[in-house]
Amino acid sequence: MNHIVHNGGLYKRPFNEAFEETPMLVAVLTYVGYGVLTLFGYLRDFMRQWKIEKCQNATEREEQKDFVPLYQDFENFYNRNLYMRIRDSWNRPICSVPGAKVDMMERISHDYNWTFTYTGRVIKDIINMGSYNYLGFAQKSGTCQEAAAKVLSQYGAGVCSTRQEMGNLDKHEELEKLVARFLGVESAMAYGMGFATNSMNIPALVGKGCLILSDELNHASLVLGARLSGATIRIFKHNNMQSLEKLLKDAIVHGQPRTRRPWKKILILVEGIYSMEGSIVRLPEVIALKKKYKSYLYLDEAHSIGALGPSGRGVVEYFGLNPEDVDVMMGTFTKSFGAAGGYIGGKKELIDYLRTYSHSAVYATSLSPPVVEQIITSMKCIMGEDGTTVGKARVQQLAENTRYFRRRLKEMGFIIYGNEDSPVVPLMLYMPAKIGAFGREMLKRNIGVVVVGFPATPIIESRARFCLSAAHTKEMLDTALKEINEVGDLLQLKYSRHRLVPLLDRPFDETTYEETED
Amino acid sequence: MDVKRVKDYIYWLYFQYLLITCSYVLEPWERSMFHTITLTVFAMVLYTAYVFVPIHVRLAFQFFSQIFGGQPESTV
Numbered sequence: 001m002n003h004i005v006h007n008g009g010l011y012k013r014p015f016n017e018a019f020e021e022t023p024m025l026v027a028v029l030t031y032v033g034y035g036v037l038t039l040f041g042y043l044r045d046f047m048r049q050w051k052i053e054k055c056q057n058a059t060e061r062e063e064q065k066d067f068v069p070l071y072q073d074f075e076n077f078y079n080r081n082l083y084m085r086i087r088d089s090w091n092r093p094i095c096s097v098p099g100a101k102v103d104m105m106e107r108i109s110h111d112y113n114w115t116f117t118y119t120g121r122v123i124k125d126i127i128n129m130g131s132y133n134y135l136g137f138a139q140k141s142g143t144c145q146e147a148a149a150k151v152l153s154q155y156g157a158g159v160c161s162t163r164q165e166m167g168n169l170d171k172h173e174e175l176e177k178l179v180a181r182f183l184g185v186e187s188a189m190a191y192g193m194g195f196a197t198n199s200m201n202i203p204a205l206v207g208k209g210c211l212i213l214s215d216e217l218n219h220a221s222l223v224l225g226a227r228l229s230g231a232t233i234r235i236f237k238h239n240n241m242q243s244l245e246k247l248l249k250d251a252i253v254h255g256q257p258r259t260r261r262p263w264k265k266i267l268i269l270v271e272g273i274y275s276m277e278g279s280i281v282r283l284p285e286v287i288a289l290k291k292k293y294k295s296y297l298y299l300d301e302a303h304s305i306g307a308l309g310p311s312g313r314g315v316v317e318y319f320g321l322n323p324e325d326v327d328v329m330m331g332t333f334t335k336s337f338g339a340a341g342g343y344i345g346g347k348k349e350l351i352d353y354l355r356t357y358s359h360s361a362v363y364a365t366s367l368s369p370p371v372v373e374q375i376i377t378s379m380k381c382i383m384g385e386d387g388t389t390v391g392k393a394r395v396q397q398l399a400e401n402t403r404y405f406r407r408r409l410k411e412m413g414f415i416i417y418g419n420e421d422s423p424v425v426p427l428m429l430y431m432p433a434k435i436g437a438f439g440r441e442m443l444k445r446n447i448g449v450v451v452v453g454f455p456a457t458p459i460i461e462s463r464a465r466f467c468l469s470a471a472h473t474k475e476m477l478d479t480a481l482k483e484i485n486e487v488g489d490l491l492q493l494k495y496s497r498h499r500l501v502p503l504l505d506r507p508f509d510e511t512t513y514e515e516t517e518d
Numbered sequence: 519m520d521v522k523r524v525k526d527y528i529y530w531l532y533f534q535y536l537l538i539t540c541s542y543v544l545e546p547w548e549r550s551m552f553h554t555i556t557l558t559v560f561a562m563v564l565y566t567a568y569v570f571v572p573i574h575v576r577l578a579f580q581f582f583s584q585i586f587g588g589q590p591e592s593t594v
Contacts, residue, residue, distance in 0.1 A: 033540035040548055085543040112545055433542040492534055 010284035012320045016420040017239075017279055022430065022460065023495055030430045030460045037432060041081030056114045057084075078454065082432065087113045089439030089451050095122060097140045098131040100471035102448060123446070127476050129466045130450035134307040134423055135394045136471030137338030137378045143386065144338070144377040148370040155369035163355075167366040175372050179343050182313065182379055184323040187352070188345035190375075191360045192367050194302060194332035195221040197342030200360035202298070203229040204353075205328065206267050211251050213244060213295075214269040217277060222269050222300060231267075232257070238277070241285045244268070248293040266295035272304030272315035272331075276457055276465070278418020278426050280304070283315055287325045298328040306336025307423050312382045312395040318421070336382075339374040341367045394470040398423060401468045401477060408481050413494035417463070425466040426452075427484075427493070434491050435462050441490065445483040 047053040057080045060070055070076075088109060096103040104123045107116040137144060151171070161167035172190060179188040191197045202225030206212060210231040214222060216238040226233050234251070236243040248266070255262050268290060270281045283299075290297045301314045309317030314331070316323050323329065329345040344354060355361055367375075382391035402423045409416050415428040429435055432453065439451045453462035472480075488494050536542040539556075541549050 029538050033538060036540050036552070037543070040544060040552075043548075082543075431537060431540070433537045433540040436543055437537060490530075490533075491537060 010288060015280075015282070017418065019277070019279075019417050020415045020496060020498065022428075023497065026430050026495055027460055030432070033431050033433060034459070037082050037085075041077060044081060045077070056111070075455070083453075084113050086432075086436030086439070088116070089436055089443075092448070097138055098128055098133060099138050099140075100128055100133075100136065100469055100473070100476060101125045102128040102131070104443075104448065123443075126443070126446050126448045127472075127480050128448050128469075129480060130448050131469070132303070132335040132467050133338065133469045133471060134303075134336045134398055134467070135312070135338075135378070135382065135391075136469050137336070137374075137381075138471075139338070143381070144374050147377045148373045151373035152370040157368055157370060159366050159368060161365065162363060163361045163366045169366070169369060169372070171369050171372045171376075172366060175367075175376055176343075178376055178379055180345060182383060183329055183345045184313070184316075185329060185345040185347070187348045187350075188343050189351050189354055189358075189361070190333075190341055190343045190367055190372075191358075192341050192364050193360075194334050194340070194342035196360050196364055197330060197332070197344060198222050198300065199225040199228060200364070201330075201344060201354060201358050202226055202267075202269075204357045204359065205229075205298075206231045206265055209256065209261075209263065210265040210267065211263045212267050212269060213247050213251075215239070215271065215274075215281075217274050218269055218271060219275070219300065219302070222271070226269065238274075239279055239282055241282055241289065244286070245289055248289060248295065252293055266293070267298055268295055269298050270300070272299060272301040272308070273419075273422050273424055275303050275424050276426065276452065276463075278416075278422045278424040280308070280315060280318070280419040280422055283319050283321060287321060291325075296327040297325075298330065299326045301329065301331040302342075303335055303424060305331040306382060306395075307398060308421065310395070311384075311392065312336070333371075333375045337375050337378045339371045339378070341371065341375070398468065398470040401470065401472055401474075404474070405466070405468055405477055405481070409484070410496070412481075412485055412488060413496045414484075414488060415496045423468040425468065426463040427466065428495065429462050429464055429493060430460055430495075432462065434493065437491055438464055438487060438493075441487045442483065445487070447480055447483050 044053065048055040058071065060067065071080075088107075093105045093107070094102050095105055102125075104126055106119045106121045106123050108119055109116050131138065139145060155169065155171070159167045159169070163172070175190050176188050179190065180186060191200075198219070198221035202212075202222070206229045208230045210229075212226045212229070212231045212233045214226055214233055214235055216235050234247050236247050251263060251266055254260065268286065270283075270286060273280055281299075286297060289295075299315070304315040304318070306312045306314070308315050311317065314329075316326060316329070323345075327346060328350065330342065331345075332342045333339040334341070344351065377386070380386045381388070382395065384391055399421070402421060402425075406416060406420060406425055409425065409427065417426045417428065418424065429438055429451065435451045435453050439449065442449045449464050449466060451462070451464045457463060468477075533542075539552070541552050544552060
């Protein structure tokens with residue numbers, strides 16, 4: 001539990017992050033639950049193999065039964081025996097813009113989630129606590145939509161080429177100058193897909209003979225990019241600066257494994273906000289370490305750009321640091337800007353190098369013009385250059401919503417992971433049956449949530465992840481909190497042993513009295 | 519009114535049992551099988567306790583009182 005740690009004056013504000021330990025009884029019961037499901041999984045597999053039951057999942061053909069088995073590993077076992085039973089909480093089709101409220105198509109399954117049919121009914125106005133819509137720019141009306149519609153009628157939707165060939169529009173140049181100005185760096189480059197930005201650019205920056213120090217809980221795109229590059233990868237414990245410093249010291253002292261030559265480059269891969277934990281990287285300490293050991297820093301701000309910082313410029317502004325200290329600033333436009341794509345920002349020489357050597361620039365189609373216009377308009381709105389204070393109001397509303405929501409959930413007694421200021425709120429569920437039950441009960445009460453289990457999280461630490469948005473009004477949050485409270489009592493989810501005393505600064509209106517009555 | 523509350527509470531306890539042992543996600547026939555096995559095991563535990571625990575408690579009490587009392591029982 002880390003409360004206020006002022007590390008030699010590096011932090012200008014308190015850093016409150018907490019990951020409460022799993023209660024022992026809950027962990028034991030979770031394993032019991034998984035044990036029961038595993039036994040029944042073996043039983044069903046036995047029945048499927050001996051043709052007592054119809055086999056509905058993918059298997060090899062009869063002629064291939066003597067080959068190396070394809071579906072015998074744990075992942076496939078988990079998939080057909082555990083995931084299939086609760087799979088109606090995922091891949092739910094929505095049929096409206098994913099704003100603060102969303103419409104969803106209702107579907108039912110007659111054969112226990114192997115196939116789904118649509119009933120034809122549309123569930124309207126579900127409070128959306130799952131979309132990465134941090135600043136509320138996922139709208140179908142407003143200035144962004146009008147500008148994008150105008151550009152669509154001017155440029156069309158398709159680009160039909162890569163950046164290096166004929167796909168470099170003047171809109172892309174405008175966007176890149178704007179992104180560089182927004183971040184406070186010299187130059188930036190934009191790509192069509194956020195995942196591809198990481199996985200295709202890390203191989204261009206590092207190669208064999210380089211060292212990558214990557215956080216334990218980095219996103220799959222960073223891991224894929226690191227593996228594709230061919231560099232040596234060493235993992236440090238999540239957000240643990242002692243572990244990172246030890247790895248850096250070992251790397252400098254011992255050099256490459258066999259030849260003992262010094263490493264060509266040392267690159268530290270961290271993320272701004274880790275989306276499964278809700279934790280924020282300890283950026284002042286990472287930058288201090290990077291300067292001391294002369295290595296490079298690659299910061300992936302996919303979730304933190306637009307969501308942190310007093311004017312929405314990300315985790316660098318949140319800590320009050322200089323953007324020139326971060327060598328490669330990467331981010332995505334998918335989350336806070338309501339568009340698609342990713343960017344990389346940094347020094348001019350770096351970006352010019354990436355324009356020639358990045359796989360994404362050479363082979364991938366560039367961003368579509370209406371999407372570019374959406375990014376330009378929303379970024380100008382956040383910066384305040386469109387003449388209104390809408391952007392600043394949204395950033396402040398998001399910060400307020402985050403603080404309010406997190407505090408209320410902690411007071412109710414749930415175990416919430418992560419930093420106080422992160423808009424990603426993971427609520428721990430632990431037991432596998434509660435994953436499916438939570439998703440279904442919340443949908444019955446008209447709230448859409450995202451529940452996550454293995455393999456995205458460790459096997460006993462399954463969770464429900466709420467993503468707050470500036471588009472959520474206080475009434476929506478209060479409704480959602482009331483339902484979460486109800487479902488928490490119904491499913492016995494209030495595991496926390498650190499009961500927070502409700503702060504007296506909460507205004508005494510009707511809602512307070514209603515809560516103290518039960 | 520009270521009967522309804524008691525019934526709701528018992529249903530809620532049953533729901534917790536389903537969630538903890540993950541029989542909430544099982545199909546109905548699997549659930550019946552699991553309930554049968556659980557109830558059988560539970561009944562066997564109860565029966566064993568009923569048959570053996572009083573005898574063992576009495577023997578343990580005799581053993582410990584012999585150690586601490588120390589006086590052999592007179593045969594007179």
